[in-house]
Amino acid sequence: MIYLSLFITFFEIGLFGFGGEYGMLSLIQTETVINHHWLSSAEFTNMVAVGQMTPGPIGINSATYCGYVAVHHEGYNELMAVLGSATATFALILPSFILMILICKMFMKYMNTPTVQSVFTGLRPAIVGLLAAATLLLCNEENFSSPSKNPWQFWINIALFTASFIGIKYLKIKPVRMICCAAFAGLILLY
Amino acid sequence: MDKFYWDSFKTFFKIGAFTLSGGHAMIPILESEVVEKKKWMEKDQFLDLLTISQSCPGVFAINISIFIGYKLKKTRGALCTAIGAALPAFLVFLLVAMFFRKFMDVSWVAAMFNGIRPAVVALIAIPTFNLAKSANINLVNCWIPIASALLIWAMGMNPIYIIIAAGIGGYLYGKFLNPTEE
Numbered sequence: 001m002i003y004l005s006l007f008i009t010f011f012e013i014g015l016f017g018f019g020g021e022y023g024m025l026s027l028i029q030t031e032t033v034i035n036h037h038w039l040s041s042a043e044f045t046n047m048v049a050v051g052q053m054t055p056g057p058i059g060i061n062s063a064t065y066c067g068y069v070a071v072h073h074e075g076y077n078e079l080m081a082v083l084g085s086a087t088a089t090f091a092l093i094l095p096s097f098i099l100m101i102l103i104c105k106m107f108m109k110y111m112n113t114p115t116v117q118s119v120f121t122g123l124r125p126a127i128v129g130l131l132a133a134a135t136l137l138l139c140n141e142e143n144f145s146s147p148s149k150n151p152w153q154f155w156i157n158i159a160l161f162t163a164s165f166i167g168i169k170y171l172k173i174k175p176v177r178m179i180c181c182a183a184f185a186g187l188i189l190l191y
Numbered sequence: 192m193d194k195f196y197w198d199s200f201k202t203f204f205k206i207g208a209f210t211l212s213g214g215h216a217m218i219p220i221l222e223s224e225v226v227e228k229k230k231w232m233e234k235d236q237f238l239d240l241l242t243i244s245q246s247c248p249g250v251f252a253i254n255i256s257i258f259i260g261y262k263l264k265k266t267r268g269a270l271c272t273a274i275g276a277a278l279p280a281f282l283v284f285l286l287v288a289m290f291f292r293k294f295m296d297v298s299w300v301a302a303m304f305n306g307i308r309p310a311v312v313a314l315i316a317i318p319t320f321n322l323a324k325s326a327n328i329n330l331v332n333c334w335i336p337i338a339s340a341l342l343i344w345a346m347g348m349n350p351i352y353i354i355i356a357a358g359i360g361g362y363l364y365g366k367f368l369n370p371t372e373e
Contacts, residue, residue, distance in 0.1 A: 010293060011338040013264025016351045017248045025248070027300070027350050030343065046295065052314070055208050056280020059250035064281050068288035081225055082285060089281050093273060096249035100257040101269065111243055114365060122248060122335075122361020124326035126353055131319040136344040137317060143308040157309040164313035179310050180211045188307015191299050 002068040002074050003087050009036065010091035013077070015099075019056050019127035026134035028062045038070040042142040053176055065175050156189050195264060196271045202229065203275030205254050210252075217252055231263055252276055 009031050011025040014051045017024035025048065039047070067088030071081040104112070110116055144161070145153040161184050167173040167181075202224050208219035218241065225231050235350035240262070252256040253276055260272030294300045328336060335357065 006280045013248050016354045045311050049307045049311045056284045057250045057252045060280035061284045066286035090241045104261050118365020119358045119361045125332050126357030128323045129336035130350050132340035133343035135316040137337045138312045161309035161313050163312035178353050182231035182310035183303040184308045188330040190305045191302035
């Protein structure tokens with residue numbers, strides 16, 4: 001039952017998605033690409049790119065997209081696929097909803113206690129590891145091609161990766177602009 | 192129906208629709224709407240809610256919307272703000288999934304995305320370093336991110352288990368090994 005599986009997956013992602021946008025992306029990647037095969041690694045990366053250029057949080061974007069694609073791959077029609085989108089998005093928001101209201105109702109005063117803070121002391125370094133793993137998992141043939149299969153594309157991609165890294169981190173170029181530049185380079189060099 | 196519900200839905204829809212990629216770019220816009228224009232809450236209270244929603248799991252923009260909605264009009268208020276904030280991203284990506292996805296196979300679009308993907312990998316690599324700085328990774332605790340990354344990447348472990356283990360580990364550490372903080 002695809003809807004149930006979508007619901008459980010995105011509920012889990014919403015419940016354990018610590019570490020902001022990118023921490024959550026790490027969970028979304030392992031669940032949708034590796035565990036469930038709803039998306040290919042290249043499709044996931046494309047989705048993140050489009051998500052960067054469109055309004056709204058990328059977590060919601062991914063849930064909507066995965067819900068649609070997962071149901072569509074099962075062979076259902078478009079309307080059922082839209083329902084899949086709604087299911088996944090609802091499931092992603094539900095834990096936030098429950099948690100925020102619980103915190104407002106009773107846990108507000110506990111948020112700054114040493115116990116809660118020590119939980120976060122453990123979580124923070126682990127989330128750095130999660131992000132590192134997300135990056136490593138993306139460094140694959142689907143995103144970079146390979147030196148044996150298509151050396152031209154491989155080295156161009158390595159150059160684009162390096163340029164984007166330096167551009168965004170050190171030269172403070174806006175990610176959206178960097179993605180547009182990379183798209184242009186792709187069109188010129190890889191078409 | 193109370194005018195407030197429609198008003199809050201509209202405000203959060205607007206914030207959801209006009210802030211690119213959600214994240215932290217929306218904070219100043221949200222603050223000016225909620226604190227200055229609508230005067231729904233004081234700045235201090237807004238900053239408190241902001242801090243808590245950042246440390247909670249889930250989509251940050253949705254967390255803060257639910258929080259503000261609930262503070263103002265309980266569960267119904269939270270529903271209005273949450274749906275308002277999530278709807279633009281949902282609608283846009285529904286269109287992406289329905290129509291844009293078909294263009295991905297067109298050869299020149301595929302070429303563009305071949306160029307885009309390495310840039311996106313860089314985009315995801317950068318917050319790793321930024322977060323490592325703000326999480327105070329040093330020689331004593333650097334084994335935690337390294338071990339977590341290797342378990343996920345090389346051993347194929349589910350990150351959810353890492354998060355649970357890290358949370359419990361942090362709790363136990365604070366309770367038994369480093370109780371001076373208490």
